[in-house]
Amino acid sequence: MQLSTGSHCVFNLKAHLIFVVAYRRKVISSTILERLKEIFADLCQRDQVRFLECSGEEDHVHLLISYPPTICLSNPVRKLKTISSLKIRQEFFNQIRRMLWGKRFWTKSYCVISVGDGATTAIIERYIKNHRLN
Template sequence: MISYPATIFLSNLVRKLKTISSLKIRQEFFNQIRRILWGKRFWTKSYCVISVGDGATTAIIERYIKNQRPN
């Protein structure tokens, strides 16, 4: 869950998050992940964004995210 200022383009934010996380994961786990990478890419170019209105509190959103574990 991310809260960011409206002055930042969402696409730029996602691109930076993917770049930084990819670099850090590769640095720490490269030997474990190298066989399952898509060529040189770690992330796909896709992303999903879901926004919520004023009726959802931070606690409700956090609880929803935490409950998204696979069965």
């Protein structure tokens, strides 16, 4: 497990994010996916978030990010969705206009799943429960 350090903490926070295209439309081509990766990587770098991985299918993407505890996760998520939506709609308008309308590329919601390095929730619960003073 690789730990990062802040001014007053040591941490390893990772999140698996899933963004779904509005109306589950199948508009993400390999070209759009590559562009999304570039956009996400650039936005993460600006926001003290580490972009670790990204992949997807025609109607959704998966991202793996690492972030410091000083960041409220909903803030970078909002930026990732808003700016990527704007750029994709601008750059690929002719390709997606028949499938999507309005100003939305992503659904309003998203999925976030915390990611650990090897220890399951049950293992951590057991460790905390059994970690007592002698």
